[in-house]
Amino acid sequence: MDENRARRVVDALRDRGINAHLLRAGVGQFGVRVSLPGGREAEWDTDGTAGLEAQVMRDGMLVGFVPRIEGSAEFDEAQVVDAIARTDYEQPEARQRPVAPPPAKPLPREGGLFRRFLDGFRYR
Template sequence: MDEFRARRVVDALRDRGVNAHLLRGTTEFGVRVSLPGGREAEWDNDGTAGLEAQVMLDGMLVGYVPVIAGSEDFDEAQVVDAIARTDYDKPIATQRAVAPAAPPLTREGGVFRRFLDGFRYR
């Protein structure tokens, strides 16, 4: 995922009440979703075409989301919906029929967002 797409996905997820953050790798960007119990799901930061995630706890792999079939052709709205519908309660995560409803979260960075990110927005 490129940086701008990852940022738009994070913003859309936060608008849906998902505690998502921009995940900055060495060369790739992705989405990090904070989960209960200190776990974090790291979505699509490995440069592959399909949408998948690793669920980490204190740097240890505790679960994963297998590649979602057909996700290599997803647009941003479909990526947001797939991440929002994921149920992380089991080591091998599954997709719910509908995403749980939650109040929107504020976007990260606030007033200083453009300063912190170096004015790279399109």
């Protein structure tokens, strides 16, 4: 996922009340990190492949995963946001709920007033 797309997905998830963050996985590698209960984090789409999948980590150890979602290589940003929102992380192998839970109170966007300054004015 490119940086700007990952940032837009994070913003859309935070607008739905999901505690998402831009994940910098390496040089030129970006994804979406979703904070989960119990100190776990889901790291979405950091491996550079076309499909959408995630690893669920706790303290740097793999504790679960989201298998590649069928057809996700063709998803637009709204479909990516919906797929992440519909994911149920309760089992080690996460599954997709038929429908996303209702949106919670929106979370503020990361960076606030200084967002563009801190990121080097790389996006609009």
